[in-house]
Amino acid sequence: MTDATTEPAEPTPSSRVSGPLRFGANYTPTRGWFHHWLDFDIGEVRADLESIAALGLDHVRVFPLWPVFQPNRTLIRPSAVEQLRRLVDTAAACGLDVAVDGVQGHLSGVDFLPAWTRTWQRRNLFTDPDAISGVEAYLRTLAAALADRPNFLGMTVGNEVNQFSGDPHPDPDRVDPSGAAAWLDRMLKACEDSAPHRLHLHAEDDKVWYLDGHPFTPEHAVGRGAATTVHSWVFNGTAQRHGPTGAATLHHAEYLVELATAWAPDPRRPVWLQEVGAPRPHVPPRSAAHFAEATVRNVATCANVWGVTWWCSHDVDRALADFPELEYDLGLLTVDREVKPAGRRLARIVEELRSHPPAPAPRGLALAFDPGDPATAPRRYTCAPGGPVFEAWARLADGGARPALVRADRAADPDHLRSRGITEVVTPDEVLP
Template sequence: MTAHPTDPARLRFGVNYVPSEGWLYSWLDFSADAARRDFEDIAELGMDHVRVFPVWPWIQPNRGLIRRRGIEDLLELIDTAAEFGLSVAVDLLQGHLSSFDFLPSWVLTWHQRSLFTDRAVRDGLAAYVTEVARAVAERPNVFALTLGNEVDNLWPANPVTAEESGRWAAELLAAARAAAPRLLALHSLYDAAWYRPDHPFLPQDAVELGDLTTVHSWVFNGVSAIDGPLGPATVSHADYLVELAAASATDPARPVWLQEVGAPQPDVPPADAPAFVRRTAEQVLANPSLWGLTWWCSHDLARSLADFPEREYELGLFTVDHKRKPVAEELAAVIREPRRRAADRPALLCDVDLRTQPGRRAEVAPGSPFHAEWVRLRASGPLAVVPSARAGDRAYLAARGVATVLTPA
């Protein structure tokens, strides 16, 4: 089991771990036996890794207190995953999960201060990142640390500018690397960072600050409204987002991890979900920039838990009583199949460089003319995206596997 996997020829397959008992609230009464049953489900699908979510305020309830018991529960979860041959990526700042924000009291109410700009909060976060990173790095099956799950969703409740958000992420990534130098250190953002012109978290930071780029593909962002649950825009969205990320990086060999992708209802009805899995996977798995695919999520959410958005309850590959769902069967079949990465692809010329022109993000968002043209051409086979500034760079095109560059109609 490799702690710092970098082999570009090997695709990774995993799942974001949502416990079958009690969702993430299960950290408050952790049971290794319950986790063991869940990991058995996951391993039987052929997965090689899980992404796990310790909840920040339950480990650091006070800026000066980091609970050792909380860290020990996390280490026991990691050891339990190892029993089933599963590598582990640890998300640090939860932060935002399934429509809820989990923040400690020392940043709220009378203590209200921005997570991203307040110096005392940043110092407390750095201490938390350092201690958790140092502890989990001792486990050989841990391979990555992500600052948090879609930390950009914590804005605008925590006001921040684009410059400040980049400094915040760079500072915490430096703390993670210092504490755990053998692990991948990653910065994770929801796709508003790629599509919304005024968003203060930038594509530039996504493709430059972490050790690889992560993207989260959710078709409830409006793309499913374009052509339905199995339309070409919907099933190609994950591949499109991976391509935008690859095209925005200065390094043509920088990998992109599809860290979240799922089949949310009602955008993808249960009857269409297996076909959605199949068609989405067939497109994105051919992408030579793809590092791996991590499905959201492992297990459904119990209906007894109140106030979640309706789509959150049935996103799992398994029911809460461990029954394998049709989406799980389809994903397991995909994992077993041999595949080839696309080579000598055509590319669509993009006039927008997201790394240097974030104010133009709407021009490549789902439903834009550029997106529509990419979807139309993608129907004929794998299709890259190349920024116009690099269209004449032969070495760059060769490194991206681009044979010809097409101009939008």
């Protein structure tokens, strides 16, 4: 297995991403939610995608359900793969690029794992050789099926698959950081081998940045794949502590982008805000449009953000039972494809930022943080909501600053500071009373 402390190879120039800021949505089908793969209707998919494109968005992130596509370890259903190809082609006709998540995995509070990984055939997703080879074959198949599609952006290994690896999951597949690194390397290689030079990456929730002892680490996030992803959800204690319109809430996504930049070996590495949304009741409906505008404008000040992909395109139909309450109303559009206030506001901001791209904000002031050993980051809690780094950064943002973040072991390196335009470094103790 790859040692977690080993620096992976830098991405090749062909895997770098550049260009104008991208805006998209995580596609949630209006008819049947992600269960639509069981009753696939390309007409309904087309209507959904047309309603997304009408907002001025340029891409969608889509989610094959893993148990539907690979119900047996050695059976990847050709008809399901063909449905995915048809969806991608339909998106192209609507003017949309498509990023595809592989291992689904975990969506909206629901786990979707095939029977060959659970109960009587229990296999650890990250360490069992048969499970690893099964996932690898699945990712290779999906990537190869889409490699010739011009609007295929690339594969994400899976949606927040890291949450299976430890607490608080009720039935975790335990792995250590070196095992997580080896698993990611193998899965990303499968994607790259099958569809070279696309935007292949991996995506975790904020445990990677905030939870001490979590086996998926910040170094994994910034050192593997063509870009770093961040998922910004303010129900993690941010909105509870600071309210729906507090600076920490409205700047949370910006903070995560800057935190990822501070961890990266190359500060120019692109960061994709792959999920962000306005969850009830933490952001009440009357505040959702303001939250969307402030979040996007704040993220647009970051120098290396690749794009913003809103969660989610359409609401979840309330005819479907047992979702957490906050999951039903996150859409930019209703299940009848009517644009909601947040959707109208986002469409307006996207049009403005496309026609007048903002210059990145200078970030001469940097807040130093010390996570401990960079390989395992045993003091991630300091950067989490309520931690001294998070709260100090939020206080600076509330005062009108656009602070950067810098790891303590780099804070005295003049070359690193110069490369990022940092001219002043402060500590949390100097900011907080």
